Each structure stands twice: as structure tokens, then as C-alpha cells.
Amino acid sequence: MTKRSIILGCGSYLPERIVSNAELAETVDTSDEWIVERTGIKQRHIAAEGQYTSDLALKAAERALAHAGVDAKDIDMVIVATTTPDNTFPATATKVQHNLGMVNGAAFDVQAVCSGFIYALSIADNMIKGGQAENIVVIGAETFSRILDWEDRTTCVLFGDGAGAVVLQAANGADPASQPGGSADLGDNRGRGILSTHLHSDGSTRDLLYVDGGPSSTQTVGHVRMVGKEVFRHAVTNLAGIVHETLDANGLSPADIDWVVPHQANKRILDGTARKLKLPIERMVVTVDRHANTSAASIPLALDEAVKDGRIQRGDLVLMEAMGGGLTWGSALVRW
DSSP states (O other), X not given: OOEEEEEEEEEEEOOSXXXXXXXXXXXXXXXXXXXXXXXXXXXXXXXXXXXXXXXXXXXXXXXXHHHHTOOGGGOOEEEEEOSSOSSSSSOHHHXXXXXXXXXXXXXXXXXXXXXXXXXXXXXXXXXXXXXXXSEEEEEEEEEGGGGOOTTOHHHHTTBOEEEEEEEEEEEESOOGGGSTTOOOOTTSSTTOEEEEEEEEEOGGGGGGEEEXXXXXXXXXXXXXXXXXXXXXXXXXXXXHHHHHHHHHHTTOOGGGOSEEEEOOSOHHHHHHHHHXXXXXXXXXXXXXXXXXXXXXXXXXXXXXXXXXXXXXXTTOEEEEEEEETTTEEEEEEEEO
């Protein structure tokens, strides 16, 4: 029988320490006005000393499981999307698996930088459709502050730390109500599900956004380096393109989408994408002003906020999209 994936619940976690633009300006040649004008960012959360990516991921996963009403013993897969793992190996997901008390199944990491959560969600969806798992926790978690050059004002002001997670569960059948235009039954799980995912990458653009270190090349962690104007140009083009691809694949128009939950890189990128799609910015979930760019964590963080504050309702069509280093980009369309 055909399987489909539904998102049962979501959760997130942000470190306690908040660093404002004004605080950054005390040590970096920048100002609140300069940062807000160019990025829309007003503050970011920074992990405490001794607080690791796995710690953030675990808290987000626990909250997602509680929201979903699922016990960790029933989980048979954990996928962590991260660019900042605790160690080169083993996978950060294995630590999360152990700390959750999960004793069955598999755990592994996915590395697609800011697109990582979308990549991980796509993998999980296909694992469920292929019958290889029934309940999967998908996490985006980052301590990006650990790979920043705090003397480079073009990059260090952009990023923050955090984690978000969702719980996917297998449902039987490609319920007609789960298709675009279908009649979603809001009383149960009929009509819910991941309708499609779309992934891309272009390795020829890898030098536009990268870290100048690694075990194989320099045996150092390295720092984030970025050609900002080129990344911005590719982001607006690629994100608009992936949205059109998703809509076309599902026979939809922008007017059919209830909410867009984008990767939170830069308010100007979000505004530019919305203009290119002729989509009201009010239908985009925006958290970049408070979270900054949390890479793979940004979409599940924004998703959890919009679900918990009541904006995203059962039956809504939710489009998630992201672009990151590689360059990688992707999308997922979900009937919530």
C-alpha cells in the first residue's frame, strides 16, 4: 500500500544568550543601523560555552515529540541537518538518538548547509514512502557562532545559533484529500502530508559561500567566507525558481499557498523573492530579525513559531524553501 508522510508535530530551541547589534558594535566595526538596513537582523542567539549542537538538537527534538504526542521509543530514525556537528565523526544524530533513549533504527547527519533541513525532510519523506521507517525525527541544528570570523563584519553579523525539529509519521494511502484542491478533513490525519520535495545544487558556485577549513584540506575548522552580492543574486533567482517548480509540479499558483516558510538568511532576500513571485510579504513567516541566519535550523525554527502562535492552521498549504552553500537549494510543499 502507498505510504505518505505527515508532520505530526514540531519543536524548537534557542540558546538563552541574546546578542544585540549594539553589543556587536562594541567589538566589531559596525552599527545597528548598518546591520538592520542591509539584513533586517536586530539580534541573534548564541550558544553558551560547553553547549553543543547536539544539546540544541536534543531540546528541539524533545519538544517536537511532546507536541506530536509520540514517545521516543517509537522513533525508528533520527536525521540531523547540520554544518556544525559536535565532532567530525560520529554523526551528531547518534548522540541525539542515545540521549532521546531511542534504541531502534538508525541515526545520521545531512550536510547541505542552509538547505540542510529541506534535504533531510526529503530523505525522511522518501524513507517513509519506501517503507523503511514509520516515525522519523528530522532536526535542523546549528552552532554557527563557532565557525564565524568575529573580525569580519560582512559575515559575523549575519548568523546565530538554534535548532528546530519535526516528527514525521507514515500514513496509509495517497488520500485524495491530501492532493492540491482536495477537501481536507480537519478532524483527523486525512488531508495532511508532504505533497512534494525538490532538491538542486550547483557545485560550480561552491566558492561563493564556504568555510576555509576542513579535516581533509587544512585540518582546521576554518571560518565562513562569502561573496555577498553574488550569493544575494543567486538566492533571489534560485528561490523564485524553486517555488515556481513546486507550484507547477502540484498544479498550483502562488495564490493557493497559505504560508511560505523560507530560509531566514536576509530580509532583503525575502522581500526580493516575494516581489519576484508577486506574493504578499504578509504570507511569509519572517523571524530573521530575531534569530538571524541559523542555517539548517532556520526553517524549522520559523515553522514552529508560526504553528505555535496559531498562524499555520490544520489544512493550510505550507511551502518551505531554502538556499545554502554549495550552492544548494530546495523546497517542500506540505498540507499541514
